[in-house]
Amino acid sequence: MSYLELNSLKKTYPNGVTAVKDIDLEIEKGEFVVLLGPSGCGKTTTLRMLAGLEEVTEGSIILDGKDITHLPPRQRDISMIFQSYAVWPHMTVAENIAYPLKLRKMDKQAIAAKVQEVAKICKIVDYLNRYPAQLSGGQRQRVAVARALAVNSKLSLMDEPLSNLDAKLRVSVRTFLKEIHRNTGATTIFVTHDQAEAMALADRIVVMNEGRIEQVGSTREIYNECESLFTVQFMGTPPANIQKVALASSQGRLVAAAGGGEGAMSLDLGDQSAFPGIERLMGEEVFLAVRPENIGIGEPNGINETSIEIVEPQGAYTILVTNVLGGEWKIMLEGDVDIRIGQKVSLEIDPGKVMLYDTQNKKRISLT
Ligand SMILES: Nc1ncnc2c1ncn2[C@@H]1O[C@H](COP(=O)(O)OP(=O)(O)O)[C@@H](O)[C@H]1O
Numbered sequence: 470m471s472y473l474e475l476n477s478l479k480k481t482y483p484n485g486v487t488a489v490k491d492i493d494l495e496i497e498k499g500e501f502v503v504l505l506g507p508s509g510c511g512k513t514t515t516l517r518m519l520a521g522l523e524e525v526t527e528g529s530i531i532l533d534g535k536d537i538t539h540l541p542p543r544q545r546d547i548s549m550i551f552q553s554y555a556v557w558p559h560m561t562v563a564e565n566i567a568y569p570l571k572l573r574k575m576d577k578q579a580i581a582a583k584v585q586e587v588a589k590i591c592k593i594v595d596y597l598n599r600y601p602a603q604l605s606g607g608q609r610q611r612v613a614v615a616r617a618l619a620v621n622s623k624l625s626l627m628d629e630p631l632s633n634l635d636a637k638l639r640v641s642v643r644t645f646l647k648e649i650h651r652n653t654g655a656t657t658i659f660v661t662h663d664q665a666e667a668m669a670l671a672d673r674i675v676v677m678n679e680g681r682i683e684q685v686g687s688t689r690e691i692y693n694e695c696e697s698l699f700t701v702q703f704m705g706t707p708p709a710n711i712q713k714v715a716l717a718s719s720q721g722r723l724v725a726a727a728g729g730g731e732g733a734m735s736l737d738l739g740d741q742s743a744f745p746g747i748e749r750l751m752g753e754e755v756f757l758a759v760r761p762e763n764i765g766i767g768e769p770n771g772i773n774e775t776s777i778e779i780v781e782p783q784g785a786y787t788i789l790v791t792n793v794l795g796g797e798w799k800i801m802l803e804g805d806v807d808i809r810i811g812q813k814v815s816l817e818i819d820p821g822k823v824m825l826y827d828t829q830n831k832k833r834i835s836l837t
């Protein structure tokens with residue numbers, strides 16, 4: 470039995486909207502799990518059911534061996550941090566951290582010691598006597614984290630806690646959260662729609678779409694082994710190049726054609742031996758997905774020749790835009806690339822990184 474189990478969880482709101490359709494998830498003690506998905510996919514609803522703030526329509530929640538599905542929030546031993554800094558404005562930082570401990574009837578000395586301890590971890594010792602209005606957004610969010618840490622609950626829930634912070638601060642508080650997790654090992658479920666945030670923080674990512682789980686895995690798996698078209702579209706900046714193509718074989722090479730008809734544009738995906746089991750897909754339509762960083766460029770050599778239409782230098786990398794199979798494709802190269810608009814190149818695609826998806830069920834096609 471896992472530390473936390475969500476069994477066939479479902480939520481239909483009184484207005485008839487089914488926000489969570491069927492969530493099955495097991496989380497181990499100490500894990501940092503990120504629920505990732507677009508706005509409206511049911512992330513907040515899932516967290517609120519865990520916290521007991523929203524009634525569960527169907528299914529069950531087991532925490533540390535105990536069925537908490539219908540327990541009131543207070544009896545669940547779960548803490549929650551929201552997007553808006555839910556710190557009490559009329560209390561100092563120290564009072565904010567101490568308040569939940571007072572409610573739990575902890576004695577005064579123990580409370581004072583705990584406040585010091587978590588303030589140190591969260592690097593807010595110097596602000597203990599300030600009021601929230603005298604703090605920056607990032608500092609306020611650290612207070613919220615300190616307060617959650619102090620109660621030492623069984624489970625920590627965070628709903629987009631960084632989204633009200635500016636870009637730079639978001640990254641620094643993100644690093645801080647990671648450090649906190651390393652030091653405390655608190656079992657955490659963190660919600661975000663930001664894939665970069667999810668990848669940076671998570672032990673495991675749960676990709677959600679329309680009230681269901683699309684895929685669960687490590688950052689590497691979610692990014693490189695996308696099981697569905699939804700996941701491959703959602704993960705990555707710039708996003709993967711995706712195109713509906715027909716597969717064909719030509720002189721031992723796997724070729725993707727789009728547009729149909731004689732002389733239609735085609736893309737050489739590499740030696741067919743790199744795609745064992747591909748024979749059964751010959752002539753079939755599939756979705757082809759290739760990440761921008763898995764395409765290289767070389768001198769024009771007659772294969773996959775195209776001209777570069779746009780060059781976007783980004784300092785550490787350069788994004789090139791070109792037309793492939795009638796669509797606009799992006800290529801991401803490391804560093805500052807010396808290339809002119811209009812320059813002819815040959816695209817080099819890494820066959821091992823090509824992903825194919827079924828046009829009907831939108832799931833990854835497994836070749837072997
Ligand atoms: N209290 C509510 N009553 C009715 N529908 C709701 C309520 N809260 C959320 N929803 C709907 O449920 C779906 C999921 O919402 P939510 O869980 O907030 O998604 P997310 O956090 O992933 O953006 C959305 O369609 C939203 O409009």
Ligand SMILES: [Mg+2]
Binds near residue numbers: 512513514
């Ligand atoms: Mg939400």
